[in-house]
Amino acid sequence: EAGVTQFPSHSVIEKGQTVTLRCDPISGHDNLYWYRRVMGKEIKFLLHFVKESKQDESGMPNNRFLAERTGGTYSTLKVQPAELEDSGVYFCASSQDLSEKLFFGSGTQLSVL
Amino acid sequence: EDQVTQSPEALRLQEGESSSLNCSYTVSGLRGLFWYRQDPGKGPEFLFTLYSAGEEKEKERLKATLTKKESFLHITAPKPEDSATYLCAVPLRDNYGQNFVFGPGTRLSVLP
Numbered sequence: 001e002a003g004v005t006q007f008p009s010h011s012v013i014e015k016g017q018t019v020t021l022r023c024d025p026i027s028g029h030d031n032l033y034w035y036r037r038v039m040g041k042e043i044k045f046l047l048h049f050v051k052e053s054k055q056d057e058s059g060m061p062n063n064r065f066l067a068e069r070t071g072g073t074y075s076t077l078k079v080q081p082a083e084l085e086d087s088g089v090y091f092c093a094s095s096q097d098l099s100e101k102l103f104f105g106s107g108t109q110l111s112v113l
Numbered sequence: 114e115d116q117v118t119q120s121p122e123a124l125r126l127q128e129g130e131s132s133s134l135n136c137s138y139t140v141s142g143l144r145g146l147f148w149y150r151q152d153p154g155k156g157p158e159f160l161f162t163l164y165s166a167g168e169e170k171e172k173e174r175l176k177a178t179l180t181k182k183e184s185f186l187h188i189t190a191p192k193p194e195d196s197a198t199y200l201c202a203v204p205l206r207d208n209y210g211q212n213f214v215f216g217p218g219t220r221l222s223v224l225p
Contacts, residue, residue, distance in 0.1 A: 004156070033211065042117075043157070043215040045205070056212055091156050095211060101147070102211050104156025 002026065004105035006092050012111045018080040021108045023092030025074070031055075031095045032075050033102065034067060038088035046090075049075060082112045115140045117203055117216035125222045126191055134186040134219045136201035146184050147213065148177050149200040157200055160186075191223045 005024040013019050025032045034046040046065070047057040051072035060067070064083070069075040079086055089109050093102040116139045126132055138146065145164050149157035161170045163179035170177050174195060176187045186199055198220050202213035 031211070035213075035215075042217050043200070043202075043213075045212045045214075048212055059212070093156070093211075098211070100211075101159040101162065102157075102213075104149075104158070106155050 004092055004094055004103050006090075006105035006108050008108060009106065010109045010111075012113065013082055014113050015084055016081045018078065019082055019110060021077045021079075021090050021092075021110070023075045023077070023105060025092070025094030026096075026103055029094035029096050029103075030072070031098060031100075032069060033093040033095075034075070034077055035091040035093065035104075036088050037091070038085070041088075043091065046077075079110075082110075084112050086110060087112045115203065115205060115214045117201060117214050119199075119201060119216040119219050121219060122217070123220040123222070125224065126188075128192055128223055128225050129190045131187070131189045131191070133188070134199055134221070135183060136186070136216055137183040138201075138203050139182075140203050140214075144204045146179055147202045148184070148186055149202065151198045151200055151218070160199075188221070191221075193223045193225050196221055196223045 007022045030051050032049040035043050037043045045059040048055045049069045052069050066078045089107040091107045093104045095102050118137045120135045145162050148160040151157045161177040166181045168179050174189050178185045198218040200218045202215045205212045
């Protein structure tokens, strides 16, 4: 069974540019989460999808971040325009049920220069 | 505010030298405490979930325990392959789902 897949694994962009991160959850997992770790900080929750609906987006830092999950399968996280403080590792995770353990992808390392 | 702290920040052990990692939390209405292992360049990997004080779970050389205010991850006779960052996390209060508050982690190094 394939795990959670994230693409790209690394992205280096300049301040002001746009970047789109993609996450493919485990097949059949309705719950999809985005988290991120910025340098020296804990992993922080960004948002939670149930199928194609945003269940909780209370962790999204500002309106430069847009997450979508069209069709309830893969998800994208767009940062536009990127700022220096957006640098960090962005993790995606999925689960079958709400109370189940999360399966994490390996993350996307985003560097904004 | 829900908070999770972990200690020590880093721990170096000799192979076979047992020890414990601590996770303290301030959450009302705990809906579970989760332990994850994270290797460099990888995402967190699930280890255990504990739901009530007094509960214990074991997996190979690891045993997790839970009290009303903290959890311990005991490592018995560790091996170099146990080297990783160990994270604990609790679901956010008033949310259903796994919207976690993560602790900062303990970086464990086991030397041969």
